[in-house]
Amino acid sequence: MSVFDELRGQDAVAAQLRRAAAGEGMTHAWLFTGPPGSGRSNAAKAFAAALNCEQPDPALRGCGECHACRTIVGETHPDVQHVRTDKVTIAIDEARELVATAGNHPSSGRWRIIIVEDADRMAERTTNVLLKAIEEPTARTVWMLCAPSPADVLVTIRSRCRSVALRLPSAEDVAELLVRRDGVEPALAASAARLAQSHVGIARRLARDAGARERRLETVRFPLGLKGITSAVLMAERLMSIAGDEADSSNTERDAAERQALLSSLGLEDGAPIPPALRGQLKRLEEDQKRRAKRSITDSLDRTLTDLISFYRDVLLLQVGTGESLVNEELRSELEGFAAAGTPETTLARIDAINLTRRRLVTSNVAPLLALEGMAAGLV
Secondary structure (H helix, E strand, O other), X not given: OOHHHHOOOOHHHHHHHHHHHOOOOOOOEEXXXXXXXXXXXXXXXXXXXXXXXXXXXXXXXXXXXXXXXXXXXXXXXOOEEXXXXXXXXXXXXXXXXXXXXXXXXXXXXXXXXEEEOOHHHEOHHHHHHHHHHHHOOOOOEEEEEEEOOXXXXXXXXXXXXXEEEOOOOOHHHHHHHHHHHHOOOHHHHHHHHHHOOOOHHHHHHHHHOHHHHHHHHHHHHHHHHOOOHHHHHHHHHHHHHHHHHHHHHHHHHHHHHHHHHHHHHOOOOOOOOOOHHHHHHHHHHHHHHHHHHHHHHHHHHHHHHHHHHHHHHHHHHHHHOOOOOXXXXXXXXXXXXXXXXXXXXXXXXXXXXXXXXXXXXXXXXXXXXXXXXXXHHHHO
């Protein structure tokens, strides 16, 4: 099975990357862009596997079966470095380490490859650290940057990269992937793909976690109970709680495992006194986990607000009578009643209010609960 088989609904991208892996149009820097859930990092990983594939025939590279393909897809290949951050931004020191790594020759493959999955989370001065390495790369080094859109990367960087533009796959493609790759029951896979609006990662979480499906349903039903300021404040508090539950569900177990791994590496038992000389290492871990928790809350809030937008998106479709399928088909009768009581102009204003809150949560230091309360009041 080819590594490109995972890129469901991205036939044009897969063809472009296959040609490059075979030597047609190959270059030293690539920029993978596309909306969340489109599979930017998966496309970069598949391309990296094809570039270092052990098949002698260039047309067959990316076989998915050789040792290089398996280890790159499994993220254990020594010549392929994956850079992702659980923090709000990638630190400048991390960028300097990448530049130092980029100067090394590959140890076993054809190329040394650096995949930066969160290129949009680098400040300008951090990105400038990478500029010279991308302008004047070593002969066998390939940079692969991933970001939601070209505008999220400095023009000096994107002008030196070849663009790979992905789109969201269809819900049918996502459902087929869940069935084939994750063994999800077809009806559940189809429902999860529709509710996730074709976001592969979210669809997988919804298919595997009944609690996530229940929290999502609670979120999209909130507008039905908005009757005044009091209900708006209560809605904001509950949205914050739902986002916190989502973040905790993904972080608690991971934090505990990281702490246990650090203690074991230091030769300590869990619960044993920490010697003063070792407390600094534990403190650094706790600080990293706090930064990750902050990003997790922001990301969870963004996903929650995206689910909320899907309610008003369905309402708008019903109001203008496009005949397109609804995301929240299970709520059709309630959506129809809500749509009949309003106008398309009002619905668009509510969608704009939610999107404005999403931007504020990411780009400013506004208190999340305060932002949610202001948004909820505007939805009444």
